[in-house]
Amino acid sequence: MDDGNVIDVAGKTPEQLASLKQLTLIIYILYAASWLVGVTAIVGIVVNYLKREDAQGTLYESHFTWQIRTFWWGLLWAMLGLLTLVFLVGFVILFASFVWTVYRLVKGLLNWNDGKPMPV
Numbered sequence: 001m002d003d004g005n006v007i008d009v010a011g012k013t014p015e016q017l018a019s020l021k022q023l024t025l026i027i028y029i030l031y032a033a034s035w036l037v038g039v040t041a042i043v044g045i046v047v048n049y050l051k052r053e054d055a056q057g058t059l060y061e062s063h064f065t066w067q068i069r070t071f072w073w074g075l076l077w078a079m080l081g082l083l084t085l086v087f088l089v090g091f092v093i094l095f096a097s098f099v100w101t102v103y104r105l106v107k108g109l110l111n112w113n114d115g116k117p118m119p120v
Contacts, residue, residue, distance in 0.1 A: 010057030020060040021112070023051060027067050028109050031101075045071045062117035063108060069120070070104040 012020070027044045034041035048068050055061040074097060081094035111118055 020055055024060050024063045024112055028105055032105055059117040062120050065120045066108050066118035074101045
């Protein structure tokens, strides 16, 4: 019996996929906004972990993994940069971390916009 809803291979309805797509964009925005308001990255990572199971089997699963890795690696490099500021190399590390994070967010947003999964 067909109830009229189209279901993808992950068992998600079009409404669920649309919700995941919107949520993925919101998380990218939260990470980008964290450069001005640091706490938004914390909100983003919490949402990533809370909704990760819902994204399983969809193209957004790879975006969630990409976002989570961006957060943790970015945090690691930022902390290393801050710890080495005394030696002046920290400025280089912080700049490289910023550029790397921008790259990851832009690449993620471009793939999100094109409906493509992330290479994880």
